[in-house]
Amino acid sequence: MTNVNTTTNITVEEVQAALVQEYTSQKFEKVMVHELFGLSQPLPGLEQPIPVPVERHPLAPKVQDGYVFNEKLLRRTLLSMRTRDSIMYVGDKGTGKSSFVQQLNARLNRPVININAGPGVDESYLVGCKTIENGSVKAVDGVLSYAYRHGLTCLIDEICTLRPGVLVSINDLIQGDEVVTLKHHGIDPSLDPKMLMGLNNGMTLVRHPAFRLFATDNTGGKQQKDPRFSGVNNQNSAVRSRFTSMKVGFMPADKELAALTNTLKGGVVENVHLAMMVEFAFRFRSAFEIGEAFDNISFRELRRWALKMEVYGCIHESFMDAIYGNMEQSDQLLAEHLFEETFGQRLILDDVYTMSCADQLDAIKAITAAAA
Template sequence: MTNVLSIAQRQDQLVADYVATTEFKQVFIHELFGFDEPLKGFEDATQIPAEAHPLTPTLDPDYVFNPSLVRRALLSMAARESIMLVGDKGTGKSSFVQQLMARLNRPLLTINAGPGVDESYLLGCKTIEDGSVKNVDGMLSYAVRNGIPVLIDELCTLRPGVLVSINDILQGDNLITLKHHGIDPSIDPKSILDMDGTMSIVRHPAFRLFATDNTGGKSQKDGRFGGVNTQNSAVRSRFTSFKVTFMAPDREVLALGKASDSQLGEDTIKSMIELGFRFRAAFEQGEAFDNLSFRELKRWAKKTALYGDINEAFVDAIYTNLEAGDQILAETLFETVFGTELELTEEYSTSAGDMLDAFIGASNSAAA
């Protein structure tokens, strides 16, 4: 048989096609991500696409990056490793990946994991079209084939067996075999890659896989994260995993100021951040059921600018979502930080008994 390309040759052709159809520009990584000093390993200029892809996430110019995390993520991406970001709620795991791709002008497909995401959703299946059987890609196999990075959000809500089925993708295999395809026994093995319907996919060199999770796939007893599954240890071992924590207070002050469009005073923003860290410290010491995420602080800041009232904004953005015990803690911390009691909205000061008394009184007055 002649003119049969090897996997390496096919990947070289994919790279050549990508380079031929993409315009590039030279950038310095530290400038691209807003750092003052060059990152180790990225002192020289780097090529990235000159324009954003239609699937590139929307760039947030105010996003604050962690230099160490950016450096390690970029090096791991260069090594074509699967990357998992592990951390508490609201630490910015998903937004980190989105803004990383936005800065690099790279596309990103996000798969929101859950019990309904199965192997056929990820890798495809057989279907009927015009009376004939047709093989179609899933979200993940399509991305592998076409070189589109993928983010699987909340990985541990997937059933464990689903992740086992994509081990070849997780570990970076150059040839991915789709399980739903059959093979005609008369086919020459050298022709498998050229089969109609492509039962085997040559991994596009531009493909990358990211995942986020609160637990890292590990067994845990934290009641805050219901509906998650412990993942196979062999699956977890195929990821490079980064711990994502809350930003340092000074960085949260900067990020919160930008998120509120500088409509709040610096002292107000610092007080919000102080309350958030006091709550987190209480959580670490077992004095709170839940943590307070930057996502919630950002919502509080935005609603304060919207409402013009820091109390109402706190109640709607944070307080009402808390467990009863944590609500008591929140009131205490609010008074500690702001020097005044939290003024709850009227819904919290009106009971059914009060409304019943008022209703009966109004009825009696009308009858008299």
């Protein structure tokens, strides 16, 4: 594929036309949205079929059979994609923010490139830099600028763990400007100022019509006191304003049960046990909402519990390893109480949780006395 973004002696308008021509030259099929996403009824505003590339893109995520979509979130996302919005999904851990983006693009057959943010991700990682190759200076893309140039979907997970200054530096890309000047590459002092917007100087980036930017975060870059999310940075409000921010919560109980059931498929775990697992999760989440618990229970953890139940064959051992072991001590006490309320039986824990060193001392004293 010719990189029309860096071809010399060509105008921005010609690059944009070439990108559109390149993208639309693919073979598409028209698909009803609700059928594509496994829904029973059309979504308001999305009653007409949409084009989906026929040939599977190698960077498109794998479709997860039985994935359950949040219909309202899906509708707002698809409509926002029409206007090329950058979208940030904000919500508690394990609410399915990243998996939603992956499965959305899997159904649309859109290529995705993913970034796991953190304090080590800098501007050059996102939008590139200049390097030396074979004795010559060469401009190279970062992950985000490459996606911008070639029409990939870019997903930045935990975006607010980036240093605030890094996000500010890519405001024009988040905003979705049609033409971006990569000033961080430096300016050739011999270059005529009239040529700064030319495409032969290695500084100009033209947005591909298929590019979309998604991000996920627990706090959305807002001020927060929750110690669970230490390491998350407060972000500039001007940066946040460039995103369409969508709140992602836990799925309704019936959909969470359906997703859990679809995860297993083996039939080893009885439906009544799966239903009680979901009930336990919502009991604990309710306690968290009113401040009785330190942490929440994510669907990720719930899914791990079900999978371990399928392998272990024991509701107690599977809960102990999938949920209980990661909890704060105060939450463990609450979990034992809610487990008994939900399952009608006391939680049976391994000795390492129930037997103290004093108990062991008493046991060895008894053994010693019997042997004397």
